[in-house]
Structures are given as structure tokens and as C-alpha cells.
Amino acid sequence: MNLISLNILNYRNIREASLEFSPKLNCLVGLNGQGKTNVLDAIYLLSFTKSAFTSQDSLNITHGEELAMVQGNYGEFVISCGLRRGVKKQFRKDKKDYPRLLDHIGLIPLVMVCPADHQLIEEGSDERRRFMDVVIGQRNRKYLDCLATYNALLKQRNALLKQYADAPNPPDDLLEVLEWQMVEPAEYIFRARTDFFREFEPYFAEVYKLITNQQSPITNAEIPNLRYISQLQDRDLREAYVRTRKRDLILGWTSQGPHKDDLDMRLGDFPLKQVGSQGQQRTFVLALKLAQALYLADTTGEAPILLLDDIFDRLDSERVERIVAMVQGEQFGQIFITDTDRQHLSDIIQPGPDAKIFHVENGQIA
Numbered sequence: 001m002n003l004i005s006l007n008i009l010n011y012r013n014i015r016e017a018s019l020e021f022s023p024k025l026n027c028l029v030g031l032n033g034q035g036k037t038n039v040l041d042a043i044y045l046l047s048f049t050k051s052a053f054t055s056q057d058s059l060n061i062t063h064g065e066e067l068a069m070v071q072g073n074y075g076e077f078v079i080s081c082g083l084r085r086g087v088k089k090q091f092r093k094d095k096k097d098y099p100r101l102l103d104h105i106g107l108i109p110l111v112m113v114c115p116a117d118h119q120l121i122e123e124g125s126d127e128r129r130r131f132m133d134v135v136i137g138q139r140n141r142k143y144l145d146c147l148a149t150y151n152a153l154l155k156q157r158n159a160l161l162k163q164y165a166d167a168p169n170p171p172d173d174l175l176e177v178l179e180w181q182m183v184e185p186a187e188y189i190f191r192a193r194t195d196f197f198r199e200f201e202p203y204f205a206e207v208y209k210l211i212t213n214q215q216s217p218i219t220n221a222e223i224p225n226l227r228y229i230s231q232l233q234d235r236d237l238r239e240a241y242v243r244t245r246k247r248d249l250i251l252g253w254t255s256q257g258p259h260k261d262d263l264d265m266r267l268g269d270f271p272l273k274q275v276g277s278q279g280q281q282r283t284f285v286l287a288l289k290l291a292q293a294l295y296l297a298d299t300t301g302e303a304p305i306l307l308l309d310d311i312f313d314r315l316d317s318e319r320v321e322r323i324v325a326m327v328q329g330e331q332f333g334q335i336f337i338t339d340t341d342r343q344h345l346s347d348i349i350q351p352g353p354d355a356k357i358f359h360v361e362n363g364q365i366a
Contacts, residue, residue, distance in 0.1 A: 002021070003043060003046075006070070008042050008070055009067075009069040010069070011060055012038040012041070012060055013362070013363040014035050015065075022355060026337070028360050028365075029357060029358070029360065031340055032340060035364075039360070041053060042070045044110065045060075046070060046079045046108065049081070066084060066085055067084040067085070069082050077093055079093055080095075105137055105144060106140075106300075109139075109300055109304035111306050111307070121281055121285065122273070132197075134292075135296065143188070146192075147185070154254055157178045161252050161254065164249060182237075182241070197228040197263075201226055204226055208283065210326055224267060227266075230258060231256055231260055231261075267280060272284055286323070290326070294331055303332055304333060306335045306336070308327070308337045328349075
């Protein structure tokens with residue numbers, strides 16, 4: 001699926017823009033802070049109904065303005081999002097509102113690669129679970145529904161745990177009712193994540209090999225390892241809720257469930273964060289995101305739109321060349337790349353009908 005054209009009004013620092021894109025490669029060039037990433041964020045908004053960088057819609061409206069609008073033409077349909085201060089955002093497909101914003105997710109598969117992806121490596125980060133949710137959710141609507149149900153019940157249970165933390169007689173019957181309701185969506189989430197990881201891991205291994213240009217055997221310490229970790233792999237969740245209820249009352253939060261799942265990232269036998277150089281960490285994360293694009297293309301039958309934000313400043317030139325050559329292949333769909341130096345692009349990308357370059361300066365795009 002391709003984004004044919006994009007209209008922007010008062011979105012972040014872009015006051016007005018009407019853009020037509022190449023079906024394959026689109027490059028946005030300009031100094032930092034000029035608005036390149038804001039264009040990518042507007043495209044992201046049309047896929048996920050929210051910004052990639054903030055959950056507060058009002059922060060996406062240009063300072064001093066009361067409303068913003070982003071509209072994208074995908075050929076088969078038109079998606080529009082209207083933002084107004086103090087008013088619920090309006091999200092439409094062909095001028096018709098969605099009953100639920102959740103119903104839109106997955107219609108326009110998209111993968112974004114940006115500097116903030118380094119959060120995937122941080123210990124204890126929620127980003128690794130969010131990574132799984134974004135990938136699975138774009139191809140499995142039931143997963144999103146179960147996730148929303150589970151999170152709502154989890155919020156209720158945590159509120160009760162805090163409310164009755166010091167009470168002599170906590171409401172065990174009420175907690176038990178919530179726990180029984182949580183088990184079914186939790187188990188579905190666990191099964192979906194397990195199936196996803198089994199299918200996804202070979203994509204990650206292959207992309208990592210391509211990025212690093214591994215043509216000869218490597219040492220065990222250099223082998224990337226990715227493992228899905230869940231409490232549900234070795235315990236019955238209903239029994240675990242009962243067993244840990246007293247401790248959870250002391251803690252004030254729920255210690256068991258898929259909200260504690262994680263992805264273990266390693267080089268050889270050691271945590272990536274501890275032993276990986278900056279280059280190795282960036283390569284590992286980039287392989288995850290590009291593998292996500294290939295996985296979605298194969299499992300949905302639709303090559304996702306790929307947004308590559310500022311990758312030139314984070315990797316050596318040889319790896320960037322391999323990445324650009326790879327994403328320009330038939331396996332990938334429409335691509336958007338940002339960079340501060342046009343010469344980088346001129347050295348790597350062959351001009352032609354499949355490539356467009358836009359210059360961005362102070363929110364103006366040409």
C-alpha cells in the first residue's frame with residue numbers, strides 16, 4: 001500500500017504542505033529541527049491514530065493555532081485526522097468516523113525506525129512489549145481487543161490493591177472476580193506472542209546477517225540472540241494471582257501476568273546492553289525493525305510503509321549503503337528517509353522516476 005499524497009495543516013512546525021510521493025523512495029533533506037521528522041510523524045499518525053512521540057494530541061498542533069489537520073490519499077481510500085484543542089480528535093476513513101480508533105489499526109501497515117528505538121535496549125523498559133504489541137496488533141485485531149480488555153482489568157486490580165493495601169480485610173472476593181476475568185485475555189496474549197516470536201526470530205537473524213555482511217563464521221560472542229520471556233511459560237496464572245495476592249497488596253501493583261513479559265536481547269551469552277558497542281546495539285535494534293517490515297509483508301500480504309528517520313548519523317557508511325540497497329529491493333514497499341546532508345543520498349541513491357527528494361526548511365517543504 002502506498003501513500004500517494006499528503007496534506008498537512010498546522011501539524012507541529014508545518015503550517016501548510018501538499019505533497020505528492022513516489023511509490024518507492026522518498027527522501028526529506030534538511031538541517032535538524034526543520035520539520036523532516038514531523039512529516040514522518042504525520043504519516044505515522046495516519047496509520048496508528050496517534051503521534052509516535054507524544055500521547056497528548058494538543059502538543060501536535062502548531063503553537064498559537066487552535067486546530068490541525070492531516071490527510072492522506074492511499075488510492076483505495078482517504079484517511080484524515082483533525083485535532084482541536086480541548087476537543088476529542090476526529091479520525092475518518094472516506095469522511096466516515098470510526099466507531100473505535102482501534103478498528104483502524106492494521107489497515108495501513110507501517111514500520112518506523114528512529115533514534116528513540118534505542119529505548120528497546122534499556123533494562124526494564126516497556127518498549128520491548130510495545131514492540132511486540134505493535135507488530136502483532138497490525139495483523140491480529142483480536143489481539144488488540146484482548147490487550148485492551150486485559151489492561152483495563154489490570155488497572156482496576158491495581159487500583160484495588162492500592163486502596164486496600166493497609167486494610168485488615170481486603171476484598172478477596174472482588175479481587176478474585178477480576179483475576180478470573182483477566183486470565184482468558186492474558187492467556188490469549190501469551191499464545192499470540194509465543195506464535196509471533198517463533199515466526200519472527202528467523203526474519204531477525206537473516207536481516208542482522210545482511211546488515212553486518214556476515215560472509216564468514218563469527219565467534220559465539222558475536223552471535224545475536226533474541227528470546228521471548230513470560231511468566232506464563234511455567235505457571236498457571238489463576239493460581240499465581242491467588243498465591244501472590246498478599247504480596248501484591250503490599251506492593252500496590254500486580255506482579256503476575258503478560259504485562260511483565262519481555263524480550264531478552266543478547267550477543268552470545270551476555271546481555272546486549274552490557275557487552276554490545278554502540279554500533280552493535282544500533283545494528284541489533286535496526287535489524288529488529290527491518291525484520292518487522294519483512295514479517296508484516298509476508299504475514300499480511302501487504303508490504304508496510306517504511307519510515308527511516310536519521311539513520312545516516314547512527315551507522316557507518318558501509319552499513320547504510322547495505323541497508324538502503326536492501327530496502328530498495330522488491331521485498332520492501334514505499335520508503336521515506338530523512339537526512340541532514342543531501343550528499344549522503346546522492347552518493348547512495350540513483351536518481352530516477354522511483355525516487356523523490358524533498359527539501360525541508362523551517363517547516364516549508366519543496
